[in-house]
Amino acid sequence: MKNLKGALMFGQSGGPTSVINASAAGVFLEALEQENITDIYGAEHGIRGILEEKFFDMRKEDKKELELLKNTPSSALGSVRYKLKDANVDDTDYKRLLEVFKKYNVRYFFYNGGNDSMDTCNKISKFMQKNGYEINVIGVPKTIDNDLFGTDHCPGYGSAARYVATSIMEVYQDMNVYDTGLITVIEAMGRNAGWITAAAGLANLKGYGPDLIYLPEQDFDVDEFINEVSEVAKKKNNKVMVVISEGIHDKNGKLIAEYLSSVNKDSFGHAQLGGTCAILANLLNQKLGVKVRPIEFSLLQRCGAHVGSGNDIKEAFEAGRMAVKYAVAGETDKMVIFERKNQKEYEIEYKLVDLSLAANTERKVPAEWILPNHKGLTQEFYDYALPLIQGNPNCVLEDNLPRFAKLKKVYAKK
Amino acid sequence: MKNLKGALMFGQSGGPTSVINASAAGVFLEALEQENITDIYGAEHGIRGILEEKFFDMRKEDKKELELLKNTPSSALGSVRYKLKDANVDDTDYKRLLEVFKKYNVRYFFYNGGNDSMDTCNKISKFMQKNGYEINVIGVPKTIDNDLFGTDHCPGYGSAARYVATSIMEVYQDMNVYDTGLITVIEAMGRNAGWITAAAGLANLKGYGPDLIYLPEQDFDVDEFINEVSEVAKKKNNKVMVVISEGIHDKNGKLIAEYLSSVNKDSFGHAQLGGTCAILANLLNQKLGVKVRPIEFSLLQRCGAHVGSGNDIKEAFEAGRMAVKYAVAGETDKMVIFERKNQKEYEIEYKLVDLSLAANTERKVPAEWILPNHKGLTQEFYDYALPLIQGNPNCVLEDNLPRFAKLKKVYAKK
Numbered sequence: 026m027k028n029l030k031g032a033l034m035f036g037q038s039g040g041p042t043s044v045i046n047a048s049a050a051g052v053f054l055e056a057l058e059q060e061n062i063t064d065i066y067g068a069e070h071g072i073r074g075i076l077e078e079k080f081f082d083m084r085k086e087d088k089k090e091l092e093l094l095k096n097t098p099s100s101a102l103g104s105v106r107y108k109l110k111d112a113n114v115d116d117t118d119y120k121r122l123l124e125v126f127k128k129y130n131v132r133y134f135f136y137n138g139g140n141d142s143m144d145t146c147n148k149i150s151k152f153m154q155k156n157g158y159e160i161n162v163i164g165v166p167k168t169i170d171n172d173l174f175g176t177d178h179c180p181g182y183g184s185a186a187r188y189v190a191t192s193i194m195e196v197y198q199d200m201n202v203y204d205t206g207l208i209t210v211i212e213a214m215g216r217n218a219g220w221i222t223a224a225a226g227l228a229n230l231k232g233y234g235p236d237l238i239y240l241p242e243q244d245f246d247v248d249e250f251i252n253e254v255s256e257v258a259k260k261k262n263n264k265v266m267v268v269i270s271e272g273i274h275d276k277n278g279k280l281i282a283e284y285l286s287s288v289n290k291d292s293f294g295h296a297q298l299g300g301t302c303a304i305l306a307n308l309l310n311q312k313l314g315v316k317v318r319p320i321e322f323s324l325l326q327r328c329g330a331h332v333g334s335g336n337d338i339k340e341a342f343e344a345g346r347m348a349v350k351y352a353v354a355g356e357t358d359k360m361v362i363f364e365r366k367n368q369k370e371y372e373i374e375y376k377l378v379d380l381s382l383a384a385n386t387e388r389k390v391p392a393e394w395i396l397p398n399h400k401g402l403t404q405e406f407y408d409y410a411l412p413l414i415q416g417n418p419n420c421v422l423e424d425n426l427p428r429f430a431k432l433k434k435v436y437a438k439k
Numbered sequence: 440m441k442n443l444k445g446a447l448m449f450g451q452s453g454g455p456t457s458v459i460n461a462s463a464a465g466v467f468l469e470a471l472e473q474e475n476i477t478d479i480y481g482a483e484h485g486i487r488g489i490l491e492e493k494f495f496d497m498r499k500e501d502k503k504e505l506e507l508l509k510n511t512p513s514s515a516l517g518s519v520r521y522k523l524k525d526a527n528v529d530d531t532d533y534k535r536l537l538e539v540f541k542k543y544n545v546r547y548f549f550y551n552g553g554n555d556s557m558d559t560c561n562k563i564s565k566f567m568q569k570n571g572y573e574i575n576v577i578g579v580p581k582t583i584d585n586d587l588f589g590t591d592h593c594p595g596y597g598s599a600a601r602y603v604a605t606s607i608m609e610v611y612q613d614m615n616v617y618d619t620g621l622i623t624v625i626e627a628m629g630r631n632a633g634w635i636t637a638a639a640g641l642a643n644l645k646g647y648g649p650d651l652i653y654l655p656e657q658d659f660d661v662d663e664f665i666n667e668v669s670e671v672a673k674k675k676n677n678k679v680m681v682v683i684s685e686g687i688h689d690k691n692g693k694l695i696a697e698y699l700s701s702v703n704k705d706s707f708g709h710a711q712l713g714g715t716c717a718i719l720a721n722l723l724n725q726k727l728g729v730k731v732r733p734i735e736f737s738l739l740q741r742c743g744a745h746v747g748s749g750n751d752i753k754e755a756f757e758a759g760r761m762a763v764k765y766a767v768a769g770e771t772d773k774m775v776i777f778e779r780k781n782q783k784e785y786e787i788e789y790k791l792v793d794l795s796l797a798a799n800t801e802r803k804v805p806a807e808w809i810l811p812n813h814k815g816l817t818q819e820f821y822d823y824a825l826p827l828i829q830g831n832p833n834c835v836l837e838d839n840l841p842r843f844a845k846l847k848k849v850y851a852k853k
Contacts (some may be wrong), residue, residue: 041616068489070618187839196740198513202455204484204522231840288574305718309723323734328609332745334839415839425601425748425829426645427608 027159028355030061031132034075035083036068037167038138038145039106041099042181043188043330044341045167046430048137049101050094051345052165053083059353062133066437071105071136071168072145078123078439081264085435093430095338096420098330101432111146112152119152124155130439132160133352137345139168139311143360144384151356155366157224161352164360164380165344169327171220174386175378176362180344181327183337186224188329189213190414193225196320197233197266206263208254208309208317212302214326215270217241218389221326222270226402229409236265237399241272245281250305251312253399263315271301281305333429335416340373349376441573442534444475444771445546448489449497449555450482450580451581452552452559453520455513456595457602457744458755459581460844462551463515463542464508465759466579467497473767476547480763480851485550490535492853495597499849506781507844509752510834512744515846523559533566540567543851546574547728547766552760553593554799557774562792564772578794579758583741585634588800590776595741597751597827602743603627603736604828608732611647611680620677622668622723622731626716628740629684631655632803635740636684640816650679651813655686656803659695664719665726667813677729685715695719736797743823745841749830754787761789787825806846 035052037045049067056062065083067076081102083091094101125131136146143164149316150162154396166173171182193211200209213222220241228234236257239245257265273278304318344361351359357415366372394406421428447464451459463481470476480499495516497505508515526533539545550560557578564576575710580587585596607625614623627636628821633654642648650671653659675786696715720733758775766771773791780786808820835842 039768041613062464073618090458097612098609101612103618104616181738189744190840192739192743194843195512195744196738198511198843199738199742202514202518204487206515227838230838231842233843303714318738320737321735324610324613324732325606325734325739328613329606329610331605337638391537417839422645424641424643424825426604427832428645429608429612429647 028061028353029132029159030063030162032066032131033062033135034066034068034080034131035135036071036074036137037100037102037104038071038136038142039104039168040327041104042167042169042327042332043098043184044180044338045099045137046094046097046101046337047078047341048165048167048180048345050091051342052135052349053091054088055346055349056174059349061353064128064129065439066131067102070103072107072109073105073269074103075125076118078125079095080437081432081434082437086432090430090432091293093428095342096330096427097416097429099330101430108141109148112113112148119149122149123153123156123158123215126158134160135165135348135352137165137167139170139173140385140387143380145174147380147384150380161350161355161357163352163356164383165348166362168216170222172218172387172389173383174388175360175383177373178413180341180365183219184330184333185221185326186227186410187334187414188326188332189224190219190227192322193228193231193235193268194231197228200266200318201264206258206315208258208265208267208313208315210306210309210317210319211235211266212270212271212319212321213268214322215241216272217387219270220390221250222268223269223390223402223406224410227407227414229401230407235268235401236261237267238401239267239268239269239273240390240395241274241397242392244271244276246275247308251309254309255313258313258315269305270299273301278436313386320373330418331420333418334414335411335418338418339416341430343375351377383438390403442475442767443573443575444477446478446480447476447545447547447549448480448482448494448545449549450485450488450551451514451516451518451836452485452550452556453518453582454741454770455518456581456583456741457512457598457747458594458752459513459551460508460511460515460577460760461752461755462579462581462594464505464762465756466549467505468502469760469763473645473763475767478543478546478851480543486521486523487519488517489539490532492539495846495848496851499847504844504846507835507842510744510841511843512742512833515844522555523562526562528617530566533563535571536563537567540572540574544806547763548574548767549578549579549762550580551579553584553587554801557587557794558798560676561798564794565601575769575771577762577766580774580776583635584629584632586632586801586803587797588802589774589797591779591787592777592827594751594755595762596634597748598744599635600641600824601748601828602740602746603635603638604641605746606736607642607649607682608645609648614732615678616678620672620729621681622672622677622681622727624716624720624723624733625680625682626678626685626733626735627682628736629655630686631801633684634804636682637804637816637820638824639682641662641821643815644821648680649682649815650675651681652815653687653813654804654809655684656806656809658690658788659687660689661722665723668723669727672727672729683716683719687715692713694820697739722783736742744832745834747832748828749832750827752832753830757789765791
C-alpha cells in the first residue's frame, strides 16, 4: 500500500465488449495527469505482450484518439486468453513478468477483464508481493456476462443489454408481419450467467418481447421446452418468440449445444458455444411442423457500440480512471467495483473489492427474479437493468459510419 | 388518367424493411390533406386484407402515431406474399377485388413492395382498366434488395446498407482482437442482386472491411472460394473476413445453400434461403484447419431501424407522399421512382415509370463495379452507395428503447 513512482502497464484480456476501450481511455487519460506515473504502456494482447516485451508507448498517442477509444468497440490493444499456471507448480511466466516489470520500472499494473482475467491479475499481484517487488495492482472489471462478484454490475453489460433489447424489439416487429406462423428462436451470449439473455425481457416492458426465456441458471429440459413453446403457439396463432442463452444445459450440466457434432474447448477449458438456436429450431420444426427461424446475435451483441449504453460507456471510463486514482493513492490487490446507491435516482459509487474475492466467483441472475415456466423476469430485474441501458453513446461519425480510434501503436523501446 | 374522388386503399407486401412504414406514413399523412380522398384504408396483410374485407380506417388513427411510423420497422399493417393468378386463367381474385373497390368506392390504390408486389399492382391495374372501373393505381417501391427496375435505388436499401456497413466495421474490430487465426464468414441478404452484400464494401472505405465479397451476380465456384480465402489467410496471419450473399449459386444456377438438407420454397417459387455461411464456414474449417465463425445478419439487417439511414427514411416517406400527389393529379398504372440529379450535391427527383416495366425486371450490381477475384467493389459503387446511407433516423425513445407507432387498427365498417 505504497505511494509509488514508476511506469504504468495496462492490458486487455478475454472476450471484447463495446466499452473495454472506454476503460482503456480512462486509464490512459488519467495516467497522463498523474505525476507519479512515468511511462505509460499498453500491452499488446494482454499478458502475452508483457511476456514478449511487446507493449505500446501510450504517451506517443494523440489525446484525441484516446478520447475516441470511448466509442471504439473491442480491444484496441489486442486481447488474449492466456491462463497462468499455479506459481507453485511452474513460476516461469511469473519470473519473466517480474523481470520485465523491473526492466521498465513498472510500478502500476492494471488488467481489464472478467473472471479469468481477475484470476490472472490476482496471481500476479500475489507473486510480486511474495517476491518483494513493490507494485500496485488493480483489476478493472469488464464482461458483457455481468457475472463478476462484488460489483452491482460490470462494464460492457449495459451496452450488450441495450443491443439485445433493441434488436429483440425490432425482430419482434419483423416476425409478426405475415399472417402465417413463425417461431423465432434467438440465441444470446452467457455461458453460466443469464444476464444478457435476461435483457431480452426488457423488450417486454414495451410490449414487443419474447414469450419464453431460457437462462443457464436453470436446467433445460427438451421435452418441457417443446411443451412450453407448443402451448404458446396454440394460443398465439403459431407466432412465438423464444430467447435462449448459449449456455443452457440439461440437469446433468451437459450443454444443449453438445448435441452438435463439434464442441471445441478454449484454453480455459470452456466449451466453445454457439449454434444452439439452430438445433432447437430444427427440433421445433420437426415436432410442431411450424416454420422456425433461428437468429444468433453472435459477435454483434458484444461489439454493437453504435447502440451502446451511455451510462455503460461513462462507467467503463470511470472504472479505468478510478483504478489509476486508487493505485496512485496506494491501493493494490483490488478490483474496482460499482456500488449502487440506495436511492430513487440511479447513481453509483466506485469502490474496491479484494482481487481474491473477484477472481473465479460467478454472480448469477437471482432465482427470485426469474418467473416460473420460463415466462421471463420479474419487476426486480427490470428495476435493476433499466438504468444500465440509459444514455446514448457519443459516436463520432465520418460518412455516417463509425470513426474508430486510430492508435499509432509505437512499441516501447527495449 | 382522371382526377377522381373516392376512397384510398393502401397495402404493404413482401418482406419488410426498416422504412416501409415511412412510406405508409407518407401515403396516409398526404391523403389526410387531399380533398378528393374520402375514406383512407390500410389493408391488413396486403391483398389478402382486401379480398377478405379486412382493412383499417386510418382516419381513426392519431396523427402523432402516424408520424412515429417513420421510425417503426417492418410492416405495421401486416404484409403478405400472395401471388395473383393470371387473370386470363382464373379471375376470381380480381373480380373480388373489383367488388370490394366498388363497395367502398375505392378510387386510389397504392401497393408498397418489391418486384412481385409491382407485378400484383400491375395486374390489378390492368384488370380494372379492362373492366372499365376508374381507379388510379400507383406502386410505391420498397425492397432492401435494391433491385427494382427504373429507379436509382429503392427505399429500404439505404438503411439495410448502413446496418450492414456499420455492423461489418464493428465485427472487424472484434474478430481482430486475438493473436490467433479467425476466419469470419458473414452472410447478407439478396437473392439475385448483390446490393446489400456489396454494402459491406463501404466498410473498406474506413479500413475495416471484408477481404473478399461474393455477390450473386457472379457464379460461385467452391474451389476458387477456398483458394481465394486460403491466399488471404496466408498473407494476413489467418485473419480473414469474407462476406457472401445468401443467393450465391454455382455456374448452373444451383444455390450453394442447396447443399443444405432442407430447402423450402415460398409461394412465388423462391427457395427459402439462409444458413449458407454455416456450411461454407464448416468447409473452410475442414480445408484450412483454421477457426471459422459464421455470422448471419438474418432479419436484423432489414429491421435495424435504430441504425437506419436518414436519407432513406425521408425518401421512403416522400415516395408515399408523391404517390398520392401523382394519383390525385390523375396519374395511374405507374410506380414512383427516384432519379438522381447529375450534380455534386446528392439530390433526387421523384418521377414515375410504367408499372409493367417495374414489375418482374431485376436490376443488378453492374459487372463493371465489381473488382476481379472477389476483391470488392469499385469507387463507382462507393460513389453510388455512400449518399444513400447518410443522415440519422429521428428515433423516439422511451426508457432508451424504441417507441414504435401504436396503431388502433380499427377495422373499416362493412
